[in-house]
Each structure stands twice: as structure tokens, then as C-alpha cells.
Amino acid sequence: MPKEINITFVKSPLNVPSIVAKNNQLFEKEFDGIEVNFPEITAGSKQSEALAAGALDFCNPIGGTSAILAAANGVDLKIISIYSRAPKAFRIVTKSPDIQTIADLKGKKIAGPKGTVLHQLLATALAKNNLKYEDVEHVAMDQPAAVSALMNGSVDAVLVAAGEANRAVKAGGRVLTTGEDLVQGTIVVAVRGEFLEKYPELVQRFRDVQKQSLDFIKDNQEEALEMAAKELQVPLDEVKEMYAWYDSDPTIRESDIEDLDATQDFLVSSGMLEKTIEIEDLIVESN
Secondary structure: OOOEEEEOOOOOOOOHHHHHHHHOOHHHHHOOOOEEEOOOOOOHHHHHHHHHOOOOOEEEEEEHHHHHHHHHOOOOEEEEEEEEEOHHHEEEEEOOOOOOOHHHHOOOEEEEOOOOHHHHHHHHHHHHOOOOHHHOEEEEOOHHHHHHHHHOOOOOEEEEEHHHHHHHHHOOOEEEEEOOOOOOOEEEEEEEHHHHHHOHHHHHHHHHHHHHHHHHHHHOHHHHHHHHHHHHOOOHHHHHHHHOOOEOOOOOOHHHHHHHHHHHHHHHHOOOOOOOOOHHHHEOOOO
16 A cells, blocks of 8 residues: 555635545545645646656546646556536636627637646637637636636636636626537546556546535535635635535546547647647546
């Protein structure tokens, strides 16, 4: 058995299962006798770097985009379950009166993270409206900074999810589109390949904790969402509204694999990925 297990703790934008697992010490109870660490590495690229260096065992969770980029670039990782699907949580927000439709984004400056589901949402929304990604100026920025830029007028629109989207709307923005019918927003749980080879039973027990966390939410939803509201410092009514956007069934469905394939196509077409990989080869089903 390993002396320690390193599992990322990513609470934003609304990762209720992670918050519940940490508050209720579910991993510590399951992995009794093994030291469990929760590094707060939130960016997908940083998670995959830590995984490659052996400093991280589980990405809990990591965006499908980041997982594919990492694997295609030689990082030994395997997808062991789905964390969430939340097309409604991913949004393009503007406060410009000149922008009423996606088509109005032509020539405009849009802030938000690159190489992510939000980037994919922008590219897909533009394509659906007969525009090219190059028709807009996409400035790479994390979500809180993007919202601040929207508020001070230095950008025309932002790519934001869940709580940051609500913050933008509260400050005078309006939702131009969500990810519905554009992206599924697949977020996954990944493990370091070597860890899986050495300790397959611990990976199965990790999945058990994922289920325990979801069962707790199902049986104690009010308490779980209060935990999340406190951890995220977001009003409870907002947490309740946003939580309804999330499908957290960990089972890897055929539609999830199709979405990850579409994500890989986006990464190739946007020039972020040169060679493709077999998505099916990344997936390790539950025992």
C-alpha cells in the first residue's frame, strides 16, 4: 500500500460531491491508515503536470479537454468515472447593448480560459452561427478576472461557468447563450496510470467514495447544499438553482465517449492538438 494518496480538491464552480467528501472526511475514512492529501490544484494543465511528476494520484475532477490534451501529450492517465455533465452551467455573458445574438460577437473582444469547455463553447457557438473562431478576439483570462474585465468595460463578453456566471449577471451582465445543444461539458475523474496498475483495489475504493458522496447528497440534499454554500461563500438559493444544472452520475455512458470525441475534434481544429488518441483507450470501467 502507498504511504499517502494525493487527490486534488477542486471546489469551484460548484463541485458539491468534492465538498461533501472533504467535509465528511469520506476519503480519510475509506483509506484508513494511509495519509490522504488534498492539494488545491484547480487548473487542468497544472493537474496534469503534477500527475506526470508523480506528485498527484487522482484528478478529482479535471475537464475532458484538459484530460485529452494531457494524454495526447504523453501523460499516463486513465479516466475512471464521470464527475459531472452540466451544459447549462457554461455560459457566454455580455453587458453590451450592441450584442444581442452570437452573430453580434463578430469583431468583439471576449475574455475567458483557453483549452477548456468554455473555449469549446465559444468555438461551437460561433460555428453554429456561420462565424469562425478567428472572427473574434479571444483573450485568455481566468473566470474571476474575466468578470472584472467585463464590469470595467475592457472586454465585450466573457466565458464563465456557474457561480462566476451568476456574479457577472448580478453585476449587470446577461446570458447570451448556455452550453445547451452546443457542449455537454463533460468533467471527468482521472487517475495516474502507474497508480492504477499498482493499486487497482484503491481505485475501486475511490469510486466507492464517489458513490458515498452522491448518496449523502441524495439523502441529505439541504445539508449538502448548505455545506457547498458555506464553502463557496455563495447564497444558498443560488447554490440550489445551480445544482439543478448538474448531472453527476459517475457511470461512463456512450454519450460521454461521443462528447469526449467531439472535444478532441475541437482541440484538433483549434490547433491545440496535433495528433489524436483513441478516447476508448483512456477509459477504465468499474469492476
